[in-house]
Amino acid sequence: MQTSKDSQNQIPKVDTEKADLANSHSQASLADTSLTIDRLIDAQVAFMQEWLRKQAEPLSVEAWQWFGEQPLNKYVSRDHLQHLVNDWLLNQPISDVVRTDIRDILHTVIYHPVNDNVPLSELVDDTQVETLANYVGSHEQQRNVLIHTLVGNETFADLLTQTLYHAINDFMETTLDKAGGVGKLMKLGRSSFEKATNRNLDEKLQAYLHRNIKDLARRAETNAQEHLSNEEVARLLVTGWARIKEQPISHLQTYLRDDPDNSSIHHIEASIQQSYNRLRMSPYLHSLVAASIDTWYGNHQADTMATIAASLHIDEQAMTQFSTALLPIVQDMLDSSWFTAHIREMLQAFYNQPAIKESLITNSE
Structure with missing residues (x-):
């Protein structure tokens, strides 16, 4: 006859078998679920790629339409723009690659x-030159600056002084060499003048020319400033352009x-780089x-x-x-x-x- 103790020993054995069976079933379900998930993921990846390929163009248009309706101050502040310009543009030197591109x-x-x-x-229209000429001619300050640049420029006076000096000096040297005794007498007189005045005749001549030409x-x-009319100044510019x-x-x-x-x-290019670095x-x-x-x-x-985009000719x-x-x-x-x-x-x-x-x-069971 089976005792109570024997009965107690048999119960765990049955429970263990059930537990093993349940565990085995659960593992099988998990394995089946994993296979199902992998297949789902594969199918969904393919579906999403195909769907996005077909919808890419209309989605981009709809995205632009939505974005275009948003006000600027919703996403961009004044400080954002300041930081963008300062950090991205002004604080950065022109790179060597860009400098090479500029030169090329x-x-x-x-x-x-x-x-x-x-x-x-082809670069400058005649009407632009006429407009500029009339503007310069009708503004006294600009007109006087132009006349000073053309007539009263000290650099031009210096250049003319040197040109005249060399011409006179060359003439005198050539003439004295061909004048025989008279030439020797004139050279002697020149030497005596320089000793008596303690000054070089060449320097004296240059100083004389410089002073008088500048005057x-x-x-x-x-x-020119007193007698050139507005119309005459404008005509000079237009005539110069026509040539x-x-x-x-x-x-x-x-x-x-x-x-x-x-x-x-x-x-x-180096000048552009130097100016940009100094200014930025x-x-x-x-x-x-x-x-x-x-x-x-x-x-x-x-x-x-x-x-804002429309002001840059960017529309739908x-x-x-x-x-x-x-x-x-x-x-x-x-x-x-x-x-x-x-x-x-x-998806995983x-x-x-x-x-x-x-x-x-649960659904797989």
């Missing part, structure tokens, strides 16, 4: 063969050097930039993004064309391994949530 582009533009067949008038230039400038406007643009190349060791373009660190420029940003932001902070049609141009890039991105891996990782994280796993296991 300048060389291409200046020495392009098309410049041989295009006149200067003549000042008188000519005064007369050069039909010359080819390539004529400007005559004022430049294109030697590898002494290139004008290199000097121009200047408190003066920073003050003007800050004031300009304040003015612009004050005018447009309540405008929508679409309104332009954005559609832009989206179409970018579509091949988007398609390649959707098919890329890194994008696929990110989608798969996101979703299905690994305990509640989702438990729901799948």
Whole structure:
């Protein structure tokens, strides 16, 4: 007869078998669920990629429409713009790559063969020159500056002094050499003059020419300012332009050097770099930039993004064309391994949530 103790020993054996069976069933369910999740993820990845490929263009248009309705001050503040300009533009020097590009582009533009067949008038319209000439001629200060530059320029007076001196000196030397005894007598007189006055005749001649030519230039400038009418000044400018406007643009190349060791373009680019570096660190420029940003932001902070874009001729049609141009890039991105891996990782994280796993296991039973 079976004792109570024997009965107690048999119960755990039955429970253990049930537990093992349940555990085995659970592991099988988990395995089946894992297979199901993997298949789901594969199918969803493929579906999402295909769906996004088809919807990429309309989605971009809808995204632009939504973005265009947002006001500027919702996402961009005055400080954001200040930091953008200061940190990204003013605080950064021009990189060596950009400097090389500037030099190469300048060389291409200046020495392009098309410049041989295009006149200067293609760059500047006659009406622009006439407008400028009339403006300069009708403003006394600008007119006087122009006359001073043309007539009363001290550099021009110095150059004329040296030219006349060399001409006179060359004439005298040539004449004295051919004058025989008279020439020797004149040279003796010159020597005696220099000893008596303790001054070099050449220096005396230069000083005389310099003083008198400068005086003549000042008188000519005064007369020109008194007697040249507004119309005459304007006509001078227009006439000067008419003389050069039909010359080819390539004529400007005559004022430049294109030697590898002494290139004008290199000097121009270096000057641009030097000026930019000096200005971008200047408190003066920073003050003007800050004031300009304040003015612009004050005018447009309540405008929508679409309104601001429209002022730059960027409308919905332009954005559609832009989206179409970018579509091949988007398609390649959707098919890329890194994008696929990110989608798969996101879906795996979703299905690994305990509640989702438990729901799948329950449904599979």
